[in-house]
Amino acid sequence: MACIFCEVCLKEPLFPGNDYLHQLKIIMQQIGKPGEADQWFVQNANAKAFLESLPNTKARPLAERVPNAPRGLVDLAERMLVFNPRERLPIARSVEHRAFDDYREDDLELRAGYRVEMDDVENVTLDKAAIRALLWKDIRAFQRNSEPVGDRAVSPDEDEDLSRQSSDLERLSNCGGPCGACLGARRGGQMHPPSPKYTARRLHHDHAAGHEHLPVRPDHLASP
Numbered sequence: 001m002a003c004i005f006c007e008v009c010l011k012e013p014l015f016p017g018n019d020y021l022h023q024l025k026i027i028m029q030q031i032g033k034p035g036e037a038d039q040w041f042v043q044n045a046n047a048k049a050f051l052e053s054l055p056n057t058k059a060r061p062l063a064e065r066v067p068n069a070p071r072g073l074v075d076l077a078e079r080m081l082v083f084n085p086r087e088r089l090p091i092a093r094s095v096e097h098r099a100f101d102d103y104r105e106d107d108l109e110l111r112a113g114y115r116v117e118m119d120d121v122e123n124v125t126l127d128k129a130a131i132r133a134l135l136w137k138d139i140r141a142f143q144r145n146s147e148p149v150g151d152r153a154v155s156p157d158e159d160e161d162l163s164r165q166s167s168d169l170e171r172l173s174n175c176g177g178p179c180g181a182c183l184g185a186r187r188g189g190q191m192h193p194p195s196p197k198y199t200a201r202r203l204h205h206d207h208a209a210g211h212e213h214l215p216v217r218p219d220h221l222a223s224p
Contacts, residue, residue, distance in 0.1 A: 032059035072099030
């Protein structure tokens with residue numbers, strides 16, 4: 001994140017290495033060669049040997065590298081660009097930094113109340129069926145939480161209807177008929193991706209009439 005903050009100001013890479021080893025050398029020239037105590041988490045023997053081979057350098061002021069940075073940004077980035085992870089500014093304290101004073105709205109900010117386990121993300125099987133199911137799950141969640149008619153939220157009956165439509169769409173998405181274009185809604189003589197709710201109802205109606213469809217693709221469900 002610190003690199004991105006600086007690169008927005010620079011409009012160029014902060015550490016433009018030719019390869020990963022060259023980039024590491026450039027990083028160490030900026031933040032300084034880490035001491036033995038700061039290398040506690042480095043377990044790979046080759047990585048430790050590489051660090052030992054670097055010349056002894058001290059950290060350079062980041063303000064010299066990013067002279068046009070907004071107020072407070074250099075201080076925040078320097079606190080984040082620290083080799084030892086125990087010495088880096090934690091995320092919770094980073095968002096409280098004065099660099100964000102002009103953007104914070106304390107009365108609107110709430111803690112999530114839960115942690116995101118990375119295994120839940122890394123271990124997901126992203127095949128075609130899984131992606132379709134995840135996409136439709138998000139669409140259903142959006143429909144439940146949106147206000148489609150004025151300030152009226154989705155009613156329990158509508159939510160049940162949406163769940164039924166979701167089941168219809170999942171069941172019909174692999175029916176393998178000749179007409180994939182029928183998933184479009186004609187507007188002004190052109191084909192546009194329909195809304196998910198329209199798609200489900202159209203499929204339900206056409207299936208009852210014996211009309212077959214090609215498998216549903218995620219771009220059929222995308223908003224125009």
